[in-house]
Amino acid sequence: MGFFRKGEDNTQSAAIDDLKRKIEAAKMPAEVREIAEGELGAISRISPAMAEYSIGLTYIEYLASLPWDRKTEDHLDLGRAEMILSERHFGLGNVKERILEHLAVKKLLLSQSKLPHILVVDDEEVAVRNLEHVLQKEDYTVETALSGAEALRKMEISSFDLVLTDLRMQKMGGIELLERIRASYPQSRVIVITAFATIESATEAIKKGAFNYITKPFKLDEVRSAVKAAIEKASSLSIKGSVLCFSGPPGTGKTSLGQGIAEALGRNFSRISLGGVRDEAEIRGHRRTYAGAMPGRIIEEIRRAQSSNPVLMLDEIDKMHNESRVDTASALLEVLDPEQNHSFIDHYVDAPFDLSSVMFIVTANVADNIYEPLLDRLEVIEFPGYTEEDKEMIAERYLIPRQIRQQGLSHCPPEFTRDALASIIQSYTKEAGLRGLERQIATICRKIAKEIVLNACTAESRLVTPQIVETLLGPRRYYFEAATAKNRVGVTTGLVWTETGGDIIFVEAAKMWGSKELILTGSLGTVMRESAQAALSYIRSNAAVFNLPEDFFENHDIHIHVPAGAIPKDGPSAGATIAMALLSMLMARPARRGVAVSGELSLGGRILPVGGTREKILAASRAGVKEVILPLKNKVDIDDLPPNMKKDLEFFFAESIEEMVDRVLI
Numbered sequence: 001m002g003f004f005r006k007g008e009d010n011t012q013s014a015a016i017d018d019l020k021r022k023i024e025a026a027k028m029p030a031e032v033r034e035i036a037e038g039e040l041g042a043i044s045r046i047s048p049a050m051a052e053y054s055i056g057l058t059y060i061e062y063l064a065s066l067p068w069d070r071k072t073e074d075h076l077d078l079g080r081a082e083m084i085l086s087e088r089h090f091g092l093g094n095v096k097e098r099i100l101e102h103l104a105v106k107k108l109l110l111s112q113s114k115l116p117h118i119l120v121v122d123d124e125e126v127a128v129r130n131l132e133h134v135l136q137k138e139d140y141t142v143e144t145a146l147s148g149a150e151a152l153r154k155m156e157i158s159s160f161d162l163v164l165t166d167l168r169m170q171k172m173g174g175i176e177l178l179e180r181i182r183a184s185y186p187q188s189r190v191i192v193i194t195a196f197a198t199i200e201s202a203t204e205a206i207k208k209g210a211f212n213y214i215t216k217p218f219k220l221d222e223v224r225s226a227v228k229a230a231i232e233k234a235s236s237l238s239i240k241g242s243v244l245c246f247s248g249p250p251g252t253g254k255t256s257l258g259q260g261i262a263e264a265l266g267r268n269f270s271r272i273s274l275g276g277v278r279d280e281a282e283i284r285g286h287r288r289t290y291a292g293a294m295p296g297r298i299i300e301e302i303r304r305a306q307s308s309n310p311v312l313m314l315d316e317i318d319k320m321h322n323e324s325r326v327d328t329a330s331a332l333l334e335v336l337d338p339e340q341n342h343s344f345i346d347h348y349v350d351a352p353f354d355l356s357s358v359m360f361i362v363t364a365n366v367a368d369n370i371y372e373p374l375l376d377r378l379e380v381i382e383f384p385g386y387t388e389e390d391k392e393m394i395a396e397r398y399l400i401p402r403q404i405r406q407q408g409l410s411h412c413p414p415e416f417t418r419d420a421l422a423s424i425i426q427s428y429t430k431e432a433g434l435r436g437l438e439r440q441i442a443t444i445c446r447k448i449a450k451e452i453v454l455n456a457c458t459a460e461s462r463l464v465t466p467q468i469v470e471t472l473l474g475p476r477r478y479y480f481e482a483a484t485a486k487n488r489v490g491v492t493t494g495l496v497w498t499e500t501g502g503d504i505i506f507v508e509a510a511k512m513w514g515s516k517e518l519i520l521t522g523s524l525g526t527v528m529r530e531s532a533q534a535a536l537s538y539i540r541s542n543a544a545v546f547n548l549p550e551d552f553f554e555n556h557d558i559h560i561h562v563p564a565g566a567i568p569k570d571g572p573s574a575g576a577t578i579a580m581a582l583l584s585m586l587m588a589r590p591a592r593r594g595v596a597v598s599g600e601l602s603l604g605g606r607i608l609p610v611g612g613t614r615e616k617i618l619a620a621s622r623a624g625v626k627e628v629i630l631p632l633k634n635k636v637d638i639d640d641l642p643p644n645m646k647k648d649l650e651f652f653f654a655e656s657i658e659e660m661v662d663r664v665l666i
């Protein structure tokens with residue numbers, strides 16, 4: 001028995017030694033190391049059979065596995081970044097430009113933050129020179145001012161990480177200067193120096209936002225360490241909205257551009273999906289006192305990235321679960337806020353981890369759906385949907401070559417004809433992005449791979465024509481809905497904006513005996529329902545204009561239905577489409593399916609401008625729409641679109657419903 005006991009002890013001490021080495025190797029900051037060593041001391045005193053032992057052991061191992069001191073070296077070379085982004089991605093000119101600008105700003109700020117900039121303010125020249133000398137020896141860039149007014153003038157011209165100011169000065173005192181700095185330059189820290197240190201003046205200064213105070217006569221070491229602490233925390237990167245947010249439909253290249261940025265910077269890349277996150281603990285982890293406690297996703301992803309400065313993509317920030325939005329959003333705010341994230345505390349880790357060198361990029365399908373306080377922090381870059389020509393080009397240059405490589409077909413690469421590509425895009429996908437297209441190309445490549453393995457690589461087996469596409473992918477899935485459907489009374493075509501880009505909808509209206517009720521069914525949000533009501537009211541109050549009997553609603557119910565399919569983003573832009581469906585039904589004139597309408601309708605019959613025109617126009621082309629009717633005020637948006645996007649469409653811009661009637665109704 002004694003023998004076993006001894007063996008057990010040996011294993012335990014070997015495990016403890018091993019942990020000691022791990023702690024050593026992890027190069028933790030002193031305070032974290034203390035925590036780890038404290039925990040190690042605690043578990044070395046208890047039996048490995050106890051639950052606390054393995055909880056403690058796992059915890060220490062986790063702490064030691066975090067990349068506290070591990071960073072990849074940045075290559076902030078803009079030329080190289082530009083090359084990588086443009087080699088990897090077709091088009092997206094504006095998006096790339098914005099990204100490069102963002103990187104340029106980062107580079108500038110980073111180079112400035114390398115040499116901390118300090119302003120020393122005192123109306124006593126000797127004191128100023130003295131401090132200047134001390135701080136210059138510490139390798140800080142130091143400027144001086146002999147009054148509060150002069151200090152403010154200097155701050156207008158250059159940015160300072162830290163201001164050291166005397167409290168008692170002629171004219172403008174230190175407290176007033178502090179207040180003005182806090183108001184206009186919140187990123188600059190302030191340390192007040194006072195010979196008249198009473199508890200009140202010091203606490204007043206701290207209350208008003210001073211970072212610290214030093215009493216005269218001061219010890220040099222005291223000044224050095226106070227300045228060092230302030231500088232470490234002052235983040236000149238804390239510019240508002242400095243986190244990039246890529247917003248756009250799925251498959252438009254958000255993730256792959258994020259990867260491109262990481263590659264350009266020479267950083268590791270990692271992703272976390274926030275879609276459906278309900279609980280703050282998913283971001284910030286559980287306290288270790290909970291059974292089965294786990295770290296949060298942020299810290300876990302950093303651990304996986306194995307460097308403390310990866311590019312970390314937070315996906316679907318607009319899909320965070322609604323009920324828990326405030327909690328999770330405030331945890332995320334802390335993660336993204338450069339003022340706070342240098343000491344992010346995950347509940348499980350229970351020690352501050354510096355996230356300030358992580359480059360966060362968040363993504364969303366619809367930026368409007370992002371929780372407001374979060375949106376405030378973000379610099380939103382819109383990723384637009386692709387035209388059919390863009391898709392063909394990207395498929396030829398990027399997607400097909402990649403699939404050929406991935407499916408092992410390099411020795412016998414399939415050749416897709418232009419018609420075959422067009423047919424895959426039109427008949428097997430219906431999307432703003434490229435995910436479906438890439439999937440279909442992958443399927444075709446796999447089937448060809450099988451063919452080649454079973455038989456041989458022949459010119460015939462490599463050629464992909466529209467017929468081959470149909471043989472391999474089966475009957476077509478999508479039709480030009482608007483072009484092929486029959487014109488009917490009471491059914492109009494509308495253009496809407498959805499999470500996945502643009503889409504078309506068919507609005508149906510019917511009338512039956514009843515008691516003046518407006519029945520609304522289908523995928524209509526609250527605002528769309530109100531638009532339907534407004535459309536009916538407008539027609540009722542203007543019945544004569546459309547040659548309708550004044551009492552057409554008497555003894556009737558009217559039903560408006562939007563068949564499910566696309567789930568439109570709720571908004572007023574279906575108003576004109578609904579009004580046209582009602583007029584078609586009431587005037588018994590069939591509506592042209594190939595004419596698509598988008599416009600907000602005012603009670604007075606005016607047509608007001610709408611959003612998402614680019615995505616709507618792309619959707620119109622995909623659906624085979626011939627003519628698009630939009631509000632006159634949207635003409636500028638259409639003028640701005642590239643010509644190839646408009647080439648198969650006719651446009652009409654209307655200011656009132658009356659102008660639309662004969663264009664939509666037969």
Ligand code: ADP
Pocket residue numbers: 088089090091092249250251252253254255256257394398433434435438
């Ligand atoms: P998202 O993150 O927006 O959903 P992804 O980045 O996953 O989209 O893109 C889907 C696919 O399309 C990826 O394989 C990506 O490389 C490709 N892709 C998207 N946009 C482009 C582009 N402009 N040029 C080349 N490939 C692209």
